[in-house]
Amino acid sequence: MNTVKIVGTGLLGTSIGLRLRTRGVRVLLADASPTMAALARDMGAGEPDDGSACDLIVVAVPPDVAGQVIAAELRRDPGATVTDVASIKGLLLQQVRGLATKAELDRYIGSHPMAGREKSGAVAARHDLFIGRPWVVCSDEDTPPGRLRQVLALIETMGATPVHLEPDFHDAAVARVSHAPQVIASLMAAQLVDAPPEGVGLAGQGLRDVTRIAASEPGLWARILSGNAAEVRRVLLGVRDGLDRVIDALDTGEGAGADAGAGVDAGAGSRTLKPGAVAELAGVIAAGNEGYDRIPGKHGQAQRRFEPVTVLVDDSPGSLGRLFAAIGEIGVNIEDVRIEHAAGQPLGIVEVFVEPRVAHELAEALRRRGWRVPVERLTEENT
Ligand SMILES: NC(=O)C1=CN([C@@H]2O[C@H](COP(=O)(O)OP(=O)(O)OC[C@H]3O[C@@H](n4cnc5c(N)ncnc54)[C@H](O)[C@@H]3O)[C@@H](O)[C@H]2O)C=CC1
Numbered sequence: 024m025n026t027v028k029i030v031g032t033g034l035l036g037t038s039i040g041l042r043l044r045t046r047g048v049r050v051l052l053a054d055a056s057p058t059m060a061a062l063a064r065d066m067g068a069g070e071p072d073d074g075s076a077c078d079l080i081v082v083a084v085p086p087d088v089a090g091q092v093i094a095a096e097l098r099r100d101p102g103a104t105v106t107d108v109a110s111i112k113g114l115l116l117q118q119v120r121g122l123a124t125k126a127e128l129d130r131y132i133g134s135h136p137m138a139g140r141e142k143s144g145a146v147a148a149r150h151d152l153f154i155g156r157p158w159v160v161c162s163d164e165d166t167p168p169g170r171l172r173q174v175l176a177l178i179e180t181m182g183a184t185p186v187h188l189e190p191d192f193h194d195a196a197v198a199r200v201s202h203a204p205q206v207i208a209s210l211m212a213a214q215l216v217d218a219p220p221e222g223v224g225l226a227g228q229g230l231r232d233v234t235r236i237a238a239s240e241p242g243l244w245a246r247i248l249s250g251n252a253a254e255v256r257r258v259l260l261g262v263r264d265g266l267d268r269v270i271d272a273l274d275t276g277e278g279a280g281a282d283a284g285a286g287v288d289a290g291a292g293s294r295t296l297k298p299g300a301v302a303e304l305a306g307v308i309a310a311g312n313e314g315y316d317r318i319p320g321k322h323g324q325a326q327r328r329f330e331p332v333t334v335l336v337d338d339s340p341g342s343l344g345r346l347f348a349a350i351g352e353i354g355v356n357i358e359d360v361r362i363e364h365a366a367g368q369p370l371g372i373v374e375v376f377v378e379p380r381v382a383h384e385l386a387e388a389l390r391r392r393g394w395r396v397p398v399e400r401l402t403e404e405n406t
C-alpha cells in the first residue's frame with residue numbers, strides 16, 4: 024500500500040487515516056465538506072487529495088450516499104481498488120451494481136469494521152479504534168485475489184480481524200448485534216426524558232450499560248436503519264413478542280394498560296399476577312442469560328463470567344493505583360474494571376472482575392491489607 028485515498032473524513036475515515044499515517048502510508052483526504060477534510064488533515068490523518076492515482080480508495084461516507092460515491096471513485100481512478108466501511112452491505116452492493124460496469128465491479132469489495140463510537144466526526148477519531156475488532160469483508164468468487172489482498176492488508180494495518188461474509192448474512196447479523204440494539208437503547212433512554220430528576224439521579228451502571236449508544240448521532244442512524252429496514256424490523260418484531268409476553272405477565276388488573284379483570288384476585292389494592300406469570304418473567308430473564316453468554320468475550324473467546332470483587336476506595340489521587348498494585352502483589356489478574364462514584368460521598372466503588380475461583384481469596388487478601396471490601400455474594404464457584 025503506497026497511496027490510500029479516504030473519501031469521507033468523519034469518525035471512521037479519519038481513524039483509518041490516522042492509523043495508516045502511523046505506518047508511513049501516503050493518505051489523501053477528500054470530503055464533501057472542505058472544512059471536514061481540513062480538520063482531518065490538521066489532526067494528522069493525511070494530506071489534501073491532489074487527484075493522484077491510488078492503490079486503494081476507502082469510502083467512509085454515510086450509507087445512503089455511499090453507492091454513488093463508490094461508483095464515482097471506480098470511474099475516476101481506473102487502477103484503484105475501492106472499498107467502503109458502511110454499516111449496510113446488501114442494499115449498497117445492489118446500488119453499486121446498478122451504477123458500475125462489470126469491469127469496475129471487479130475492483131469493488133465492500134467491507135464493514137465492527138467498531139465505532141457513539142460520537143461522529145473527525146474530532147472523535149482514534150488511530151486504535153479497530154484494534155482487535157472484527158472487520159467484515161464481502162468478497163465473492165469473482166473478486167480478483169490481488170484486490171482482496173489489498174483490502175486484507177488495510178484490515179491488518181488497522182489491527183482488526185477479517186471476517187468473510189455474504190452481504191445478506193451480514194445485514195441479518197448486524198440487525199441483531201448492532202442495529203436493533205441501537206433502537207432499544209434509544210427507546211429506553213427516551214423513557215428518561217420526562218422522568219423527575221431525583222428519580223434519574225438514582226441511575227446506576229445497569230442503565231448506563233443499556234443506554235450508552237443512545238448518545239449516537241440521529242442522522243447517521245436514521246440512514247443505517249432505513250438501509251437495513253427489513254432485517255431490523257424482523258428482530259424488533261421478535262423483541263415486540265417478548266415485550267408483549269412480559270407486559271401480559273405483569274398485568275395485575277390495575278394501573279396503566281391493565282386488562283380489565285386480568286388478576287386472579289382483582290379486588291381493591293390487589294397486585295396478584297396471573298398463574299404462570301412469575302415463570303414467564305423468570306423465563307425471559309433466563310433466555311437473556313442464555314443469549315448474553317453467547318456474546319464473545321475478551322480476545323474473541325467465548326464469553327466467560329468473571330466475578331466482581333467490590334472495593335470502596337477514597338476518591339483521592341493515587342487510590343486506584345495503590346489498589347491495582349495491591350492486587351498485582353496478591354498475584355491476581357484483573358480481567359475487567361468498573362468504577363462508580365458513591366452518591367454524595369467522596370468514595371469510589373470499584374468492581375474488579377476476576378476469575379470466579381480466585382474472587383473469595385482476593386477479597387480476603389485485600390481485607391487483610393486494610394482495604395474496604397464489603398462481604399461478597401456467595402456463588403457456587405467462589406465458595
Ligand atoms: N459511527 C460508527 O460507529 C460506525 C460507522 N460506520 C459507517 O462508516 C460510515 C461513516 O460513518 P462516520 O464516520 O461515523 O460518519 P461521520 O458523520 O463522522 O463522517 C461522514 C463524513 O462523510 C462526509 N460526506 C457526506 N457525504 C459525502 C459525499 N457525498 N462525498 C464525500 N464526503 C461526504 C461528511 O461530510 C462527513 O465528514 C457510514 O457509512 C457508517 O455506516 C461503520 C462502523 C461504525
Ligand SMILES: O=C(O)C(=O)Cc1ccc(O)cc1
Pocket residue numbers: 109110136137138139140141201236
Ligand atoms: O459502540 C459500539 O458498541 C458499536 O457497536 C459501534 C458500531 C456502530 C455502527 C457500526 O456499523 C458498527 C459498530
